[in-house]
Amino acid sequence: MNTRDKILKAAKTLLYEEGFEAMSPSKVLKLSGAGQGSLYHHFSGKKELARTVLDDVAEELNEVAESIFDNENYLPTEKIELFLKRKRNGLLGCKLGRLANEKAFRSEDLRAPLEKYFSLVLTKIKRTLIEGVAQNLFKPEMPVDSIAHLIVASVQGGYVVSKSLNDDNAINQATQGALELLRAYKTEKQT
Amino acid sequence: MNTRDKILKAAKTLLYEEGFEAMSPSKVLKLSGAGQGSLYHHFSGKKELARTVLDDVAEELNEVAESIFDNENYLPTEKIELFLKRKRNGLLGCKLGRLANEKAFRSEDLRAPLEKYFSLVLTKIKRTLIEGVAQNLFKPEMPVDSIAHLIVASVQGGYVVSKSLNDDNAINQATQGALELLRAYKTEKQT
DNA sequence: GTCTATAGCTCGATAGAC
């Protein structure tokens, strides 16, 4: 692995585990094994390094979402279920959502990967719900927009509650709750 | 207002607006107008200052929750509705939940106020749901534990999504979604 | 109890040899 990639890998780990503010260039360089100047040879600074990492992370998470929601092997109802039933460790957190509260993410350049990912996921879920209604799997009165938001929020909020309670399972209870509630919007066509 | 209170007030503002890491003692002192030594006369350091502020914030938020869930004037269904319909500005964030992802909050001493508040709220919501079932307002098959988690997560996750999208209303869509889904668990006794 | 001065450290970033 070349120096640039080693730096990116170290930055990715630190962004996930400690966040942006705590990811100091010196920590990145120490973890990557690279020398001091290398970071500023490959990147204009800490911000650009983080942005490069986060564009990559957003792409990864988007591929996970695609593997569920753009997969023709599943029914709309199954897609929603698969997304909500993913096993998540609440004490780790979402690689993007965990950063949303940091001061630096009020600026467009750092927030952009978060906006891109959440927009995409919300769109995919909304479309899936609409398809479910069209296929008579969900009841027609389903408010797709607000329910798409709720589904995403149940994951992100689950992480927050898990971390606050130091309970890795709180997030799974939240997504389980969303799943239970959604059942009521299924038609009799369902098992 | 005495110096200690001025310092607490400034720290409270900065914790809410910028978080713990970004709340430097120098900023606190500048905002409060107090001199350098005062902070360390009244508090052992930055951590104890934050803990004092957060115990206070947890108490405030708990009083809000009590005003809804421990109020005999409302039906259980109305209590849940009031909680979910509170107008929230998604770009501000929860004074406690916004801190959950910071590194310093992995230690017990800083996390304690967050755990206390979320435990209390979850307990109150769960109890309210159980009362609702007992009064035949909610259907008996309602899974109260996971739904209580979902309700809290819809708020906390709503803030995360709002900040990520820079959309102050995303949180209201998420809580609205929770409300819509809950409707299906209401009995015919409801209007 | 409040102030000014300053310690020791780490931050993000730069200079310049090789």
Added chain:
DNA sequence: GTCTATCGAGCTATAGAC
């Protein structure tokens, strides 16, 4: 392209006058 050395600024905390 990678390294070592170092900058100025801001960090958390302490010393000591009043």
